[in-house]
Amino acid sequence: MNEQTLSMRLERVAAQVPAGARLADIGSDHGYLPVALMRRGAISAAVAGEVALTPFRAAERTVRESGQDMRIKVRLANGLAAIEPADGITAISLCGMGGETIRDILDSGKARLSGQERLILQPNGGEQPLRQWLMDNGYRILFEEVLRENRFFYEIIVAERAGPAQYCAQELYFGPLQMQARSPAFLAKWQRMLRLKHKTLSHFARARQPVPEDKVLEIARQARWITELLA
Numbered sequence: 001m002n003e004q005t006l007s008m009r010l011e012r013v014a015a016q017v018p019a020g021a022r023l024a025d026i027g028s029d030h031g032y033l034p035v036a037l038m039r040r041g042a043i044s045a046a047v048a049g050e051v052a053l054t055p056f057r058a059a060e061r062t063v064r065e066s067g068q069d070m071r072i073k074v075r076l077a078n079g080l081a082a083i084e085p086a087d088g089i090t091a092i093s094l095c096g097m098g099g100e101t102i103r104d105i106l107d108s109g110k111a112r113l114s115g116q117e118r119l120i121l122q123p124n125g126g127e128q129p130l131r132q133w134l135m136d137n138g139y140r141i142l143f144e145e146v147l148r149e150n151r152f153f154y155e156i157i158v159a160e161r162a163g164p165a166q167y168c169a170q171e172l173y174f175g176p177l178q179m180q181a182r183s184p185a186f187l188a189k190w191q192r193m194l195r196l197k198h199k200t201l202s203h204f205a206r207a208r209q210p211v212p213e214d215k216v217l218e219i220a221r222q223a224r225w226i227t228e229l230l231a
């Protein structure tokens with residue numbers, strides 16, 4: 001992967017960035033996503049935000065070498081602190097981090113959100129608490145996808161403040177749109193998850209120390225939901 005050839009995961013994220021967007025890519029690492037989109041003429045401006053020095057320097061180098069430094073700002077900042085009002089950001093991508101981390105970045109940076117931005121989120125796990133935050137904060141999920149790359153499953157969630165939405169507990173767990181679409185990758189992901197839940201339950205049953213009952217009940221409930229989904 002580089003700034004010209006994105007991974008399939010980042011290609012699918014790129015496909016959700018509206019044409020001509022002013023993109024803030026938070027946790028940009030090498031800055032491949034904004035640089036690839038700018039090279040293709042798909043966005044008009046970008047901010048690449050990074051909290052850690054080594055990826056920040058890598059993003060600076062990618063942007064400099066691409067000759068895009070006039071239109072892509074690289075900023076060393078925690079979360080949405082990388083965004084300034086004058087940037088006029090219209091889309092924010094947060095990819096390759098845990099869902100809880102993405103949620104915490106959005107929550108602590110709420111003051112930087114105008115409410116007009118499209119959020120393009122690619123959590124690695126923790127999708128349920130992330131969807132819960134979206135619902136609690138007036139976002140509607142407009143697009144979801146599960147994809148499989150190199151034996152890993154990835155989820156992409158796109159949301160906008162397009163009117164409040166109410167999702168039930170199962171929709172928050174599986175994804176409201178994915179539950180309807182039931183793509184082959186989605187079903188394969190949950191078949192794998194069901195095997196893992198059953199494995200966890202049998203470890204609990206054989207554990208030397210008794211496992212707290214609420215923990216067992218929670219995993220058993222998830223296994224039941226998945227079984228019902230796949231039925």
Ligand code: SAM
Binds near residue numbers: 026079094095101
């Ligand atoms: N977004 C890229 C992708 O999907 O390929 C890079 C993902 S990389 C695994 C996660 C990056 O997020 C790391 O470079 C990390 O330093 C950065 N990160 C984590 N927490 C952050 C925060 N609060 N603010 C900005 N960047 C953060």
